Amino acid sequence: MLLLGIDIGTSSVKVSVVDASSQKTVASAQYPDTESPITSLHPGWAEQSPDMWWQQAQQAIALCNSSKKYNPQDIAAIGIAYQMHGLVLVDKDQKLLRDSIIWCDSRAVEIGEQAFDTIGHEECLSHLLNSPGNFTASKLAWVKKNEPAIYEQIDKIMLPGDYIAMKLSGEITTSISALSEGVFFDFINNSISKAIIDHYGFSESLFPPVQPVFSNHGGVLASVAAELGLKAGISIAYKAGDQPNNALSLNVFNPGEVAATAGTSGVIYGVSDELTYDPQSRVNTFAHVNYTEQQKSLGVLLCINGTGSLYRWTKNLFGSAVSYNQMNQEATKVPLGSDGLRILPFGNGAERMLNNQLVGVHFHNIDLNLHTQAHIFRAVQEGIASAFRYGVDIMRENGMNPTVIRAGKANLFLSDLFAQTFVNATGIPVELYHNDGSVGAALGAGIGAGIFTSPAEAFKQMHPLQLIEPTSTAFEPVYQEWKGLLVKQLSITN
Incomplete structure (x- = not known):
């Protein structure tokens, strides 16, 4: 049984096919060979086209299939990892309304700082575990303020991985982990933050249905499956931001365990079971991939x-x-x-x-x-x-x-x-x-689809x-x- 992992990076998209029984990588491919462009219309701005990510994902899957090392029809589930904090906006017909404002865009810093002061530092830190800062919620507020004609057309807001899942399945979902990385989630009330949506004037209808990270986020459409050589209906069983996913791919699930990466950005990501926060919001706390209301598993990033x-x-x-x-x-x-x-x-x-x-x-x-x-x-x-x-x-x-x-x-x-x-x-x-983000996404799909009975089973072959x-x-x-x-x-x- 095979698993497909897709990693939507800032520089490129990488995919891997993993044999679930051995946890070994059967084939991998990356597209493009050169680094993807970032549009910067003003100093501190950074945008990319979500359609570019989708085209690159299709090309990478096709390249992987062309290796002839496996039968794409044997792929049983798909996992997606993605660059965190990007804002993707679609209308009621699932059409893009603008390019994504990505993670390293700085235009919303002042908006986030004003929200921090108005809502209150203690309220934000104790409930959101972060300042609104330059995260997805503040980026959305920037669009509302500066591009009202676009804002009025929004049906759903998404993160980059949600968009790729939507293109594969036609369905839009989110998770507590995703909401927390956008600073939309109230950890005390275990819900979308009323303080954030009230302050910024957002409607809760903008948010997709909330599901566990490890769950069915939609089945691959027959038309898409035919294009990619896949079996129609296979589950997108896992979606996570690149840093929680990097931690997963290193078998970092438990309090005290720590992962690092030094790719486009550099990250240290430690797991905690306490609702902890930095008073200055210099490091940030999000829901880890295995967060539940009963098991408060948090990633300190x-x-x-x-x-x-x-x-x-x-x-x-x-x-x-x-x-x-x-x-x-x-x-x-x-x-x-x-x-x-x-x-x-x-x-x-x-x-x-x-x-x-x-x-x-x-x-x-x-x-x-x-x-x-x-x-x-x-x-x-x-x-x-x-x-x-x-x-x-x-x-x-x-x-x-x-x-x-x-x-x-x-x-x-x-x-x-x-x-x-x-x-x-x-x-x-x-x-x-x-370690590879696309391999981690594939193994995450195996957990989400129930092919592995536990994370421990998914990583039993991993050795330093x-x-x-x-x-x-x-x-x-x-x-x-x-x-x-x-x-x-x-x-x-x-």
Whole structure:
């Protein structure tokens, strides 16, 4: 029996087909090869077309099918992972009303801060576990204020994964996990937040029916199945944001377990069973994939917007002749501390862990007679690792004290230098796994469809590839200097 996982990323869409009996990946494909465009009509804005995601998903499935390694008719269930916090709007005919305002768009920061002050900090934090900030609810409020003709046509609001499920099945659903990531969910009253919808003037009819993450979110339409080579009616049995899904794919379900990723953005995601929140909303708490009213399973999320995106920008700066592998190799030739070069890696929208400030990327102490491209490659990795350490310290302030972090051996964690620098900077060992968001989505579908009797069964074949432990405290002075530069920059930005 086969499972199909679809991961709707900011850069591309990846799909994987997994054998449920062995939990092994049969085939994978990604589309496109180059990074997907982000439209930025004004500084701090970021939009993508949901139809682009759908076209890419179809292309990726077709590529996967073309491997001839399986029979698509044997696929029994579909799972979807997606970039979090994006706003997708459709009318009563399920037609798109505008491009999606995606996760790194900063236009709604002021709207969210006004809501935080008006509703009340204690009310927001105790009930929503977050400030409304720059999340989906505030993005919707921006549309209501600035694009009233579009707002009046809205039948349903969705997150990116909901749109792909709708295109597959013709049905629209949501979940408590999805509502919480949009900051629409009241954890005390276990309902859509009356405070949010009253403050912003939203109708509750805009929200799709609420279902568990692991449940039937619709069956594949016959017309779509024929196009994709699938069996009509198979269940979309799982939908989750990329970071809860990354945690799932690393078998992170229980309180105290922690996952990390360093793709386009960098995230540390720890599970808690307490309704906890950061008083400054620098880290955010959402319902985890296994949250129920009886089992309060929560994901505490630290996000750094520009990790892999900065490394990609650096690669593009030096041209197509240099590969990521070459960048990683060159970086190892430079001593720890990059001969004084320091980089603040904050150039991809407002940073929640920095109180929603637009800080930007900053290079410090460039010596034109000393620093080479290799220095930049290392300083970028050290700057990103320092940003993770800064965030981990915020999590520690809030009672999250990980003793080990699980991460997939992918993206920046493919660099041995980065992985060791991350561990030395944070002081926390890292277990690396063969991990992929699309594989996690496929396994999530197996749980949702009842093919696996429990999450434990879905991950019984998963074993770590490598354990990386701290080797030195020599990075601490580098971090402290980096932190001093950040504090100074924040004072200027303020």
